[in-house]
Amino acid sequence: MERIAVVTGADRGLGFALTSGLLERGWRVYAGQYLPEWPALGELLPQWDDKLILVPLDVGDEASVQEAAASVAEREERVDLLISNAGIRGETQALGEGLDDAAMAQVYNVNALGGLRMVEAFLPLTDASTLKRLCFVSSEAGCIALAHRDGGFGYGMSKTALNMIVKLLFNSLRPEGYTFRLYHPGWMRGYMSGVKGVHADMEPEEAAVPALAYFVQEREDEDRLVLIDYLGGEWPF
Numbered sequence: 339m340e341r342i343a344v345v346t347g348a349d350r351g352l353g354f355a356l357t358s359g360l361l362e363r364g365w366r367v368y369a370g371q372y373l374p375e376w377p378a379l380g381e382l383l384p385q386w387d388d389k390l391i392l393v394p395l396d397v398g399d400e401a402s403v404q405e406a407a408a409s410v411a412e413r414e415e416r417v418d419l420l421i422s423n424a425g426i427r428g429e430t431q432a433l434g435e436g437l438d439d440a441a442m443a444q445v446y447n448v449n450a451l452g453g454l455r456m457v458e459a460f461l462p463l464t465d466a467s468t469l470k471r472l473c474f475v476s477s478e479a480g481c482i483a484l485a486h487r488d489g490g491f492g493y494g495m496s497k498t499a500l501n502m503i504v505k506l507l508f509n510s511l512r513p514e515g516y517t518f519r520l521y522h523p524g525w526m527r528g529y530m531s532g533v534k535g536v537h538a539d540m541e542p543e544e545a546a547v548p549a550l551a552y553f554v555q556e557r558e559d560e561d562r563l564v565l566i567d568y569l570g571g572e573w574p575f
């Protein structure tokens with residue numbers, strides 16, 4: 339049976355690499371397109387024919403998320419795998435440099451509420467799946483117990499909030515047969531600063547390999563929600 343996935347923030351970085359990886363595994367992918375001017379997704383289209391469908395999607399905008407869900411529902415009766423990957427870094431001010439409340443609220447809106455909006459909007463489609471797999475790209479930056487930074491308030495808080503959202507979704511949907519992947523992908527050379535990173539440990543394409551393996555494989559204990567990193571290590575959250 340062909341499996342169907344939705345990926346947010348699929349234009350570049352990890353989301354693009356996850357989209358490519360799913361296609362190579364034979365999945366049909368609805369790729370959330372936030373940057374229509376970025377060419378990479380469009381360049382994949384000829385190769386993948388009707389396996390790849392581009393869907394305009396701003397996870398920070400309720401109407402956009404609803405429209406994306408409606409457009410997928412026009413073509414599909416179910417979605418098997420939802421990957422909430424879209425994320426922004428936002429302000430990086432340290433204490434004493436002035437706080438940008440609006441920027442922090444937008445980071446929360448995209449990184450935390452975006453994931454929740456997606457689950458809510460796609461629920462009728464994921465309910466119809468036998469897999470019912472919800473994946474969330476979080477970060478060690480949201481882990482309170484092991485926090486080591488002294489700034490980046492918006493980003494850290496947004497990922498902590500995302501982790502809580504996932505826990506509440508787990509409590510609600512695990513009894514319905516849903517399975518969850520909460521994931522820290524490692525330090526990647528993505529585009530979170532607006533331009534491609536140069537100093538990080540991994541290319542997004544490298545990071546996507548363990549991420550995708552973890553997202554699609556079965557876990558022994560689906561009844562325990564865990565935050566797992568790219569090396570398979572478990573983080574408190």
Ligand SMILES: NC(=O)c1ccc[n+]([C@@H]2O[C@H](COP(=O)([O-])OP(=O)(O)OC[C@H]3O[C@@H](n4cnc5c(N)ncnc54)[C@H](OP(=O)(O)O)[C@@H]3O)[C@@H](O)[C@H]2O)c1
Pocket residue numbers: 346347348349350351352353370372373395396397398399423424425426448475476477478522523524525526527528529530531532538542
């Ligand atoms: N990079 C790292 O080292 C690292 C570490 C831990 C966790 N993560 C997490 O991994 C995920 C992917 O990171 P990445 O490095 O691949 O980032 P990236 O290269 O910036 O890719 C994220 C994609 O999401 C898009 N996006 C931004 N706002 C959006 C919105 N409102 N709706 C839909 N898409 C939106 C981005 O567009 P723009 O480029 O226009 O913003 C970009 O195409 C994020 O959730 C991030 O927090 C990253």
